[in-house]
Amino acid sequence: MSEATPLLEAVRDLAGEALRDLWTFDRSGQECLYVRDDVADHLEDHDPEAFIDNERYGYITRLTYEELTYTGYEYTVRGFTQFETFRTFLDDGSDSPVGVLVSVDRGSGVQFADLFSELLDVPGYGEPDWDVPEVPDAGPLGYTAN
Structure with missing residues (x-):
């Protein structure tokens, strides 16, 4: 994966x-670039992985979004x-x-x-090129953790 500092600063x-x-x-993996102290306490009881x-x-x-919409996918937000x-x-x-997964306090604006x-x-970052080859040996949903 990539250098933490520029992403964290942004x-x-x-x-x-x-x-x-x-x-x-x-x-196949993840990297925590930052976790606030009070959030770290909550993560002890939950599995971020x-x-x-x-x-x-x-x-x-x-892929589903690209097939169902007339415009490109950019991001997802969950409340x-x-x-x-x-x-x-x-x-x-x-x-x-x-x-890239970011969590912020609810109502922060x-x-x-x-x-x-x-x-x-x-x-060092930019819009992804989704024309990369799909992962081989994908499972029933087309995803594999390999």
């Missing part, structure tokens, strides 16, 4: 104190009672787009379209 600039955690992931595994389905669902998550995929120069634009401006 997210912090936009989210400020509302930033809860920041992760990058690919098809399982949550991120679910976000990996974005490698597959983006929870205490926080909101933002997930997108970026080109970091590797063989496959890297996933973070503009997710602005966050997406900010991430695209991070040096």
Whole structure:
């Protein structure tokens, strides 16, 4: 995966104190770039890896969105009672787009379209090229953790 500092700086600039955690992931692993202390306490009782595994389905669902809509996919936002998550995929120069997962405090006013634009401006990153080959030996949903 990729260098943490530029991504973290870009997210912090936009989210400020509302930033809860920041992760990058690919098809087989993940990296925590930042987790706020109070959030880290909650994560002791929950498995972030399982949550991120679910976000990996974005490698597959983006195909569905492209087939169902007349425009390109950019990001997904999910709302929870205490926080909101933002997930997108970026080109970091590797063989496959890297996933970026950001959580912010609910009601913080973070503009997710602005966050997406900010991430695209991070040096070394850009819009992903989804023309990369699909993962071989995919499971029933077309996804494999290999």
